[in-house]
Amino acid sequence: MEFRNAQHNAFGTIDCEINHPVYGWIPFTADPSDIEPLGRVVFNAASPLATAYVEPYTDPAVTLARERAAMACTPMQGILTLGEANWNTILAYRETASWQEKVIIDSAQTWVRNSQDIAFFQYLLSFTDTQVDDLFRAAMLVG
Numbered sequence: 754m755e756f757r758n759a760q761h762n763a764f765g766t767i768d769c770e771i772n773h774p775v776y777g778w779i780p781f782t783a784d785p786s787d788i789e790p791l792g793r794v795v796f797n798a799a800s801p802l803a804t805a806y807v808e809p810y811t812d813p814a815v816t817l818a819r820e821r822a823a824m825a826c827t828p829m830q831g832i833l834t835l836g837e838a839n840w841n842t843i844l845a846y847r848e849t850a851s852w853q854e855k856v857i858i859d860s861a862q863t864w865v866r867n868s869q870d871i872a873f874f875q876y877l878l879s880f881t882d883t884q885v886d887d888l889f890r891a892a893m894l895v896g
Contacts, residue, residue, distance in 0.1 A: 754771055754772070754791065754794060754795055754798070755771065755772035756769045756770060756771050756772070756781070756783075756795055756798065756799055757769065757770050757772075757778070758770050759783075759799035759802055759803035759804070760803055760804045760806070761803050761804065761805055761806040762782075762806055763806055763808075765785075766782050766783060766784045766785075766796070767782065767783040767795070767796055767799045767800065767803045768780070768781075768782050769781055769782075769783060769795065769799055769803070771791075771795060781795065783795035783796035783799055784796060785797070785800075817886075820886075821866045821867055821886065822866075822867055824865070824866030824867075824886070824889040824890075824893065825863050825864065825865045825866065825889075825893075826863070826864050826889060826892040826893050826895070827862075827863060827864070828861055828862075828863075828864060829895075830864075830892040830893065830895040831864045831888070831889075831892050833892070833895050834888055834891045834892040834895060835888065839878055842877060842878055843858065843874060843877060843878075846877055847859075854873075857870050864889075864892075866885065866886070866889050871885065
């Protein structure tokens, strides 16, 4: 069987085109464990000639932004992870806070990593971005 453009993929198979006797050049995935003999034959023939699979590049900043966008926990998870000293800092601030800030501190159903509320808590606690990320990662594990 004639083939071209063979390239290993992430699944351990080979993507290529085969020259079909009726349809001409068509996309084909060759699999070494294919139940059809053609898949095994093309895989064995194409394997030494196929280009290596290269993992697509993912920008770490994009990955981090996506991870942060998904970070959320309940106030209970957050408080337990913050610990008494840090939570007491928030409560001490609460005593001087405006009524709007008190509502936010007292009634938030969910803490969302990218929210302005968390950015404000981060400022109050002098936490770095990494510390807040780690806090959320740990809080989301609290049962």
